[in-house]
Amino acid sequence: MTTYLSTQWRLVASQPGLFATLAIMPLYSLVFYTTLRAQDRPDLAPIVALTTFGMSMWAHGMFVASNIVENDRREGVIQQGLLTPAAYQWSMVIRIIGTTALSLVALAEVVVIGVLLGFSTVPESVTLCVLVAMLLVLGTAGAALLVSALGVRVQAIRSLQNALTYPFYLLGGLILPADWLPEPVHWLTRIFFLSHGFRLLQDAAAGHVTDVTSRLAVLLLLVLAQLLVGACALAVVLRAARAGRVPLYG
Amino acid sequence: MWDNHGGRGSRVSWRGSATLCAAGYGVLTGWRDYRAMFTWQSWLFGWLARLLCQVLFFSSLGVLLGSESARAYLAVGHAAALAALGAFGVVSSTVGERRSGTLAFLLVSDSNVYVALAARGAYWLVDGVVTAAIALALVPLAVGVPVSGAYAGPILLLLATMGLAAYQLGLALATLSLRWPEARTYLSAGATIALLLFAGVNRPVADSGLPAAVAHVLPVTHGLSALRGVLSGDGLHWGGLLAEACVALGWGAVAYLSLNRSLRHAARRGSLAVG
Amino acid sequence: MTGTGGSMLAVRGLSRRFESRKAPRLALDDVTFDVARGEVLGLLGPNGAGKTTLVRIITTLLLPTSGGATVAGHDVVRDARAVRRTVGLLLGGERGLYSRLTARQNLRYWAALHGLDTRTGRRRVTELLEELGLSDRADEQVRTYSRGMLQRVHLARALLSRAELLIMDEPTNGMDPHAAAAFDDLVRRQRAEGTTVLLATHDMRQAQSLCDRVALIDGGRLRAIGAPDTLLTDAQLLRTVTARGFRAELTPAVRAIGGVLVQSDDDSELVARVTDGAALGALLNALVTVGINEISVTPPSLTELYRARISDRDFQLR
Numbered sequence: 001m002t003t004y005l006s007t008q009w010r011l012v013a014s015q016p017g018l019f020a021t022l023a024i025m026p027l028y029s030l031v032f033y034t035t036l037r038a039q040d041r042p043d044l045a046p047i048v049a050l051t052t053f054g055m056s057m058w059a060h061g062m063f064v065a066s067n068i069v070e071n072d073r074r075e076g077v078i079q080q081g082l083l084t085p086a087a088y089q090w091s092m093v094i095r096i097i098g099t100t101a102l103s104l105v106a107l108a109e110v111v112v113i114g115v116l117l118g119f120s121t122v123p124e125s126v127t128l129c130v131l132v133a134m135l136l137v138l139g140t141a142g143a144a145l146l147v148s149a150l151g152v153r154v155q156a157i158r159s160l161q162n163a164l165t166y167p168f169y170l171l172g173g174l175i176l177p178a179d180w181l182p183e184p185v186h187w188l189t190r191i192f193f194l195s196h197g198f199r200l201l202q203d204a205a206a207g208h209v210t211d212v213t214s215r216l217a218v219l220l221l222l223v224l225a226q227l228l229v230g231a232c233a234l235a236v237v238l239r240a241a242r243a244g245r246v247p248l249y250g
Numbered sequence: 251m252w253d254n255h256g257g258r259g260s261r262v263s264w265r266g267s268a269t270l271c272a273a274g275y276g277v278l279t280g281w282r283d284y285r286a287m288f289t290w291q292s293w294l295f296g297w298l299a300r301l302l303c304q305v306l307f308f309s310s311l312g313v314l315l316g317s318e319s320a321r322a323y324l325a326v327g328h329a330a331a332l333a334a335l336g337a338f339g340v341v342s343s344t345v346g347e348r349r350s351g352t353l354a355f356l357l358v359s360d361s362n363v364y365v366a367l368a369a370r371g372a373y374w375l376v377d378g379v380v381t382a383a384i385a386l387a388l389v390p391l392a393v394g395v396p397v398s399g400a401y402a403g404p405i406l407l408l409l410a411t412m413g414l415a416a417y418q419l420g421l422a423l424a425t426l427s428l429r430w431p432e433a434r435t436y437l438s439a440g441a442t443i444a445l446l447l448f449a450g451v452n453r454p455v456a457d458s459g460l461p462a463a464v465a466h467v468l469p470v471t472h473g474l475s476a477l478r479g480v481l482s483g484d485g486l487h488w489g490g491l492l493a494e495a496c497v498a499l500g501w502g503a504v505a506y507l508s509l510n511r512s513l514r515h516a517a518r519r520g521s522l523a524v525g
Numbered sequence: 526m527t528g529t530g531g532s533m534l535a536v537r538g539l540s541r542r543f544e545s546r547k548a549p550r551l552a553l554d555d556v557t558f559d560v561a562r563g564e565v566l567g568l569l570g571p572n573g574a575g576k577t578t579l580v581r582i583i584t585t586l587l588l589p590t591s592g593g594a595t596v597a598g599h600d601v602v603r604d605a606r607a608v609r610r611t612v613g614l615l616l617g618g619e620r621g622l623y624s625r626l627t628a629r630q631n632l633r634y635w636a637a638l639h640g641l642d643t644r645t646g647r648r649r650v651t652e653l654l655e656e657l658g659l660s661d662r663a664d665e666q667v668r669t670y671s672r673g674m675l676q677r678v679h680l681a682r683a684l685l686s687r688a689e690l691l692i693m694d695e696p697t698n699g700m701d702p703h704a705a706a707a708f709d710d711l712v713r714r715q716r717a718e719g720t721t722v723l724l725a726t727h728d729m730r731q732a733q734s735l736c737d738r739v740a741l742i743d744g745g746r747l748r749a750i751g752a753p754d755t756l757l758t759d760a761q762l763l764r765t766v767t768a769r770g771f772r773a774e775l776t777p778a779v780r781a782i783g784g785v786l787v788q789s790d791d792d793s794e795l796v797a798r799v800t801d802g803a804a805l806g807a808l809l810n811a812l813v814t815v816g817i818n819e820i821s822v823t824p825p826s827l828t829e830l831y832r833a834r835i836s837d838r839d840f841q842l843r
């Protein structure tokens with residue numbers, strides 16, 4: 001088991017480009033913080049810190065998913081992997097969850113950057129924040145799995161990955177609560193784990209949470225559902241690929 | 251059929267026509283790549299929608315701030331910045347020249363590498379300017395600060411100049427991404443964040459110190475401030491347009507030298523594997 | 526480095542070192558040779574011998590660390606631009622073209638990059654497409670092309686500027702036998718036109734049939750250079766005689782003939798090597814006399830020369 005995990009890790013670590021998003025995205029907090037300073041609204045710093053964390057986490061997840069698929073496709077690994085579809089699927093799941101999980105670091109980063117710039121960005125209830133953030137990371141990994149399945153299915157993975165960032169920042173309510181969005185997309189935000197989780201994360205950071213248990217339970221359910229959907233989609237696509245219904249090169 | 255004696259070495263003396271032709275075909279090859287990247291559906295509902303969401307997202311920061319002026323400032327700034335951010339696409343796409351193995355032939359052909367690569371990536375420039383114009387027309391409307399259509403001419407002129415300036419910076423950075431392909435994401439993302447931080451997209455340009463100095467040599471700064479002037483009804487401030495054009499020229503010179511000299515030298519020293 | 530007279534390419538004491546933290550590598554080590562105008566020189570050597578490095582230096586893509594080379598009298602370091610206008614480069618493999626353009630569009634683009642004006646470029650491209658048998662599918666995207674067709678587009682590009690020196694690095698690597706033979710014909714035609722060719726290849730058959738001279742290079746050093754026949758004679762490689770229907774009791778008689786070395790005489794077949802014409806005559810005579818007439822005589826080939834002169838590094842490592 002350890003050799004298996006270390007192989008997966010080596011696969012990931014051999015692509016230093018995989019961490020580009022994670023290295024870059026937290027710098028967006030500078031953009032937000034300087035804007036707050038220019039507008040003289042330091043009170044909003046905790047919110048934009050979380051915004052940056054959300055952006056980093058989501059962008060990193062999408063980037064990882066599409067990069068892993070693209071790389072495997074280029075190296076012909078997908079084709080090899082189909083010889084052992086279950087094992088390959090697990091390899092994907094482990095690599096994607098493992099790599100996406102690293103985005104927790106971004107949470108610490110944006111808080112520290114905020115503190116260094118003289119903002120009070122340390123969350124009120126740290127434990128709850130970290131717990132919610134961990135659930136969000138898992139959900140993001142589930143979404144990333146879904147994207148990787150799409151990526152095996154369609155060829156234009158790059159443009160797909162590009163299109164999947166900002167619309168979801170809006171939908172996830174990373175700056176304004178998602179009910180700021182027009183009425184027709186409200187149903188979407190209700191079943192989107194990120195919208196739920198992000199409200200909870202913001203409340204936890206601000207230190208005024210009510211109904212912790214029920215909100216956590218709903219979030220947990222949505223996250224598990226997202227993971228399940230992602231893993232199943234990948235399984236279905238890999239099965240289709242094995243049956244020759246999906247072109248593996250192009 | 252091949253007259254060796256007459257044909258050999260009898261090359262046209264005027265290279266201008268050949269350069270134009272190369273540029274034309276370069277644009278065509280790039281356009282094909284672009285077309286291969288998108289269908290019209292994926293362009294409209296994937297790419298354009300994403301960019302509009304991006305502008306909307308940053309504008310919503312203005313809503314959070316609760317100030318009408320901040321909302322307008324952010325919406326206009328981020329919409330116009332798309333012209334530049336689109337143009338930065340050339341940093342990553344140029345790496346494809348190495349992957350497809352065409353770089354070696356480009357270098358052997360003794361052609362102008364700058365012209366060839368600038369033509370190949372020109373679609374990014376067009377993409378940036380077009381999406382910025384669309385965003386500028388739509389997003390401010392969505393956050394309640396409509397932009398008047400009466401200014402279309404000067405606005406397009408400014409967007410094109412900003413895009414051009416950013417495109418030249420992108421080409422200069424492309425020299426680096428050709429040498430270190432793994433760095434391409436860092437390069438274009440770094441340039442993007444630099445613009446958002448310093449060029450007056452999110453907040454007014456610093457008026458002294460290092461940030462101000464950086465702002466003056468960055469694309470977008472001068473053009474965007476002129477564009478804000480146009481929108482506030484002050485008419486086109488030619489000085490701003492001229493300054494933006496100078497920035498474009500400056501980065502163009504850097505890109506020209508780095509692609510035609512440092513890239514060739516790097517290849518010949520063996521520090522850039524081509525072919 | 527001037528005054529190379531009739532030589533199209535002159536390589537003098539050429540060395541190239543690649544520095545690396547672990548182990549600096551001498552990819553080329555003091556290589557000297559000439560290629561005359563109109564000559565086809567084959568460059569033979571195992572993977573990693575330094576063939577591609579040599580090609581890159583001659584085409585100005587890489588600088589030598591010492592020594593130098595001239596192409597039509599132009600120094601590859603100092604007169605790089607003049608050299609670039611003189612050489613046409615063809616690299617093996619499928620990369621190097623814009624896959625979403627048609628062959629015609631690719632070639633027009635490269636013609637323009639080679640400095641041909643629009644009209645000349647258009648005419649030249651049509652001419653080459655015709656010449657290389659690509660006209661029928663010239664307006665399809667090259668990503669739909671077969672390996673052999675792609676390689677013809679590559680060749681067309683190398684020929685666009687009517688280069689005086691054509692440099693090809695393993696052009697037929699991975700081609701099927703028909704495509705490779707067709708490719709050889711195209712190169713022969715180029716030679717007939719008077720083009721000088723430097724051809725790096727692993728294909729001994731191709732080298733033997735196309736090249737006026739071959740150079741054996743190994744570990745960055747030039748091991749031998751000369752016309753295939755001369756090299757084979759000099760190397761004193763022996764012709765092989767194979768006779769079917771042989772009977773073992775005849776072996777002593779065959780061994781008695783001077784200059785015949787029996788390699789094997791098992792079952793019904795004799796395999797022997799002969800050192801010269803007299804020995805060959807005597808052996809054939811003896812065989813025919815006892816009623817054996819299913820005999821073949823194989824001259825030594827470049828493959829044997831290659832095997833004899835170039836050590837099997839991979840094998841040694843084990």
Ligand SMILES: Nc1ncnc2c1ncn2[C@@H]1O[C@H](COP(=O)(O)OP(=O)(O)O)[C@@H](O)[C@H]1O
Pocket residue numbers: 520523543544545550551552570571572573574575576577578579
């Ligand atoms: N850019 C480079 N950096 C380091 N070593 C190189 C480089 N290019 C070639 N080499 C080394 O030089 C030697 C010769 O390589 P090459 O010329 O490609 O051989 P060939 O074409 O005959 O197979 C090899 O050992 C190779 O590893």
Ligand SMILES: [Mg+2]
Pocket residue numbers: 573576577578694
């Ligand atoms: Mg080679």
